[in-house]
Amino acid sequence: MKKLLSLLLVILMCASLFSGCAKSAPAQATPTPTTQEEKKEESKKFTIGFANMADSIEFCMNVKNSIENECKARGWDIISLDNNLDGQKAIQNTDMLIQQKVDYVIMFNIDASTQPAVADKLKAAKIPGIAIDIYMPDFPFFGVDNAKAGSMGGEYLGKYAQNVWKQEPDLLVILDNPTGGKYAFDRSNACEAGFRKVYPDFPSDKIVRVDAKSDVAPAQEAMTNILTAHPNAKYICVTGINDQVCAGGLAALETTKRDQNAIVCSLGADSSFLKQFKATKGEGPWKASVAFTPELYGKYLIPLVEKVLVEKATLPEVSAVENVVIDKDSIKTYYPDYAF
Numbered sequence: 001m002k003k004l005l006s007l008l009l010v011i012l013m014c015a016s017l018f019s020g021c022a023k024s025a026p027a028q029a030t031p032t033p034t035t036q037e038e039k040k041e042e043s044k045k046f047t048i049g050f051a052n053m054a055d056s057i058e059f060c061m062n063v064k065n066s067i068e069n070e071c072k073a074r075g076w077d078i079i080s081l082d083n084n085l086d087g088q089k090a091i092q093n094t095d096m097l098i099q100q101k102v103d104y105v106i107m108f109n110i111d112a113s114t115q116p117a118v119a120d121k122l123k124a125a126k127i128p129g130i131a132i133d134i135y136m137p138d139f140p141f142f143g144v145d146n147a148k149a150g151s152m153g154g155e156y157l158g159k160y161a162q163n164v165w166k167q168e169p170d171l172l173v174i175l176d177n178p179t180g181g182k183y184a185f186d187r188s189n190a191c192e193a194g195f196r197k198v199y200p201d202f203p204s205d206k207i208v209r210v211d212a213k214s215d216v217a218p219a220q221e222a223m224t225n226i227l228t229a230h231p232n233a234k235y236i237c238v239t240g241i242n243d244q245v246c247a248g249g250l251a252a253l254e255t256t257k258r259d260q261n262a263i264v265c266s267l268g269a270d271s272s273f274l275k276q277f278k279a280t281k282g283e284g285p286w287k288a289s290v291a292f293t294p295e296l297y298g299k300y301l302i303p304l305v306e307k308v309l310v311e312k313a314t315l316p317e318v319s320a321v322e323n324v325v326i327d328k329d330s331i332k333t334y335y336p337d338y339a340f
Helices: 002-024 033-043 058-073 087-099 112-125 146-165 182-198 216-229 243-255 271-280 294-311
Strands: 047-052 077-082 104-107 129-132 141-143 171-176 207-211 236-240 262-268 286-291 318-320 324-326
Touching: 047 058, 047 087, 058 077, 058 243, 058 294, 077 087, 087 104, 087 112, 104 112, 104 294, 112 182, 129 294, 141 294, 146 182, 146 236, 146 262, 146 286, 146 324, 171 182, 171 216, 171 243, 182 207, 182 236, 207 216, 216 243, 236 243, 243 262, 243 271, 243 286, 271 286, 271 324
Parallel strands: 047 077, 047 104, 104 129, 129 141, 141 318, 171 207, 171 236, 236 262, 262 286
Antiparallel strands: 286 324
């Protein structure tokens, strides 16, 4: 009898033990609806619409290539169109991208006056987007911190002139692009402000701002006209909103043989500057350029697009690239292929 009672007691203890184990076993975690939705979005193949400022400009092609590469790396489709420095063309391209039912639009449009029309079309079609370098109403902006970059270039130009010439320059030329609206004015105004950090009392009548239309040929023509109008200007400082206009300005200085006492500092640091800089080993008039790293635009930009499409995130109003002055001291660090 005692043996039977002992056996029953053992059985009851084991049952209690197993029952306790069953109660303490953790429940299986079930994925939340948000996680499931994000996974579905991550696996979705998006189509991105990109309207480039101009395929004829190397800076813009570097931007285009970097964006296309990042899209392809994610398995996304991309439809690339060329605005060709034409605001009306940008509006037409917007219509085409809407017709193609893209999931997102990246707009690189030189003509600020047509950006509101582009924005209205995208909002009506309920397609999210982002503007590169030129502000677009009610859409986030990605690109250069124009005030910072312009100030860096203008200040560098002033300091270099001060160290080399030991006197005030005769002329400061700013090769501008009014068509770019706020973005262009922010940049060119900052160039002058940066220069005035070195020469605070520089006479306004020695500053010439001219429409160079963002490209080499019109900039060369504009610069030639300036040199003709100022035949006695010997010590000349030149800056502008990109490398292309400064390349045109330099061509005018060389053609008129007035490059011996000229200093050029551009904005952008694309290969038009880098090749020239390497060829002259930094000994020509073109002394520096503030880097915008267009070859990295895609690496900065597409993750932002991904946040919108996958995470349904809201982007900040402004996302800017980092800037650095490229000159004889820094080129080896940032662009070793062009070092000398």
